[in-house]
Amino acid sequence: MLTFTHPNGTFSVDIEHVAIAGWAGRDQAGVQHHIDELKALGVKPPSTTPLFYRVSREMLTQQEHVQMLGDAGSGEVETCLVSDEHGRIWVTIASDHTDRALEAVGVAESKQLCAKPVARTAWPLDEVLAHWDQLQLHxxxxxxxxTVTYQQGTLAxxxxxxxxxxRLPQxxxxxxxxAPQSVLLCGTVPAIGGIRPSGRFQMSLIDPVLQRRIDHRYVIETLEVVA
Structure with a gap:
């Protein structure tokens, strides 16, 4: 179960479905940039764009200390849509933390290996939809x-x-x-200086119009890989 605070209180939702939008850039040059970033790490280019990768609901976490297998993973801040049990859509942020070594073998499999940290604050989608493109990811x-800036961009x-x-599956x-009780990660902006791991990840969604922000950070406890 995920629990969120919002401007008028809190709500909780038992998630049934999770999908991660890959290659979801509006500008095809930007999409190609991200494809090239991952290709440099040995990741096979996608068959089409966007793609929707499925992961199990158990991978979602709102904890600030997260265990990950090995040290080849890295985070990506993404806008995250959460549909509650009534089908109302909320906006928050999540990190599509991915094992980059396994990603070179299979993207879908690599996404299933790592927990997906989710913030504890959400906004109603209808409060930000009119100025959606002005929202900032950081x-x-x-x-x-x-501490260095890793990603910076707008939802435009x-x-x-x-x-x-x-484009979602039915x-x-x-x-x-x-669909009610679903989570959709909506894509990411390029990494500044290339994709690379870090033991700490901090992410933000900034609303310059309503002058507010959602922040979340997590620390990674690396589990040893044994053979």
Whole structure:
């Protein structure tokens, strides 16, 4: 179960379905940039864009200390849509933390290996939809004992909500909306300086119009890989 605070209180939802939108950039040049980033790590290019990778609901976590197998994983901040039991859609952020070594073998399999940290604050989608493109994604990592900006961009770089939902598999749709008790990660912006791991990841969704933000951070406890 995920629990969120919002401007008027809290709500909880038992998640049934989770999907992660891959290659979801609005600008095809940006999509190609991300494909090239991952190709440099040995990841096979996608057959089509966007793709929707499924992961089990058990991979979602709101904890700030997360265990991961090995040290080849890295996070990506993504806008995250959450449909509650009544089908109302909320907006938060999540990290599509992915094992990059396994990603070179199979993207879908690599996404299933790592937990997906989710923030504890959400906004109603209808409060931000009119200025969706102005929302900002930001992430930071720890590198050489310093905090550095890892990602920075706006949602204008990614496919809009309507375009993502109309491309969703039928099992995840509810008419023109997201099926109740579902989570959709909506894609990411490029990493500054290339994709690389870090033991700490901090992410933010910033609303410059309503002057508010959602923040979440997590620390990774690396589990030893034995053979």
């Amino acid at each position: 992430s930071e990592i720890e590198e050489n004992d310093a 770089e990614l496919l809009p909500v309507s375009a993502l939902i109309e 099992a995840l749709r509810n008419g023109q909306g997201l």
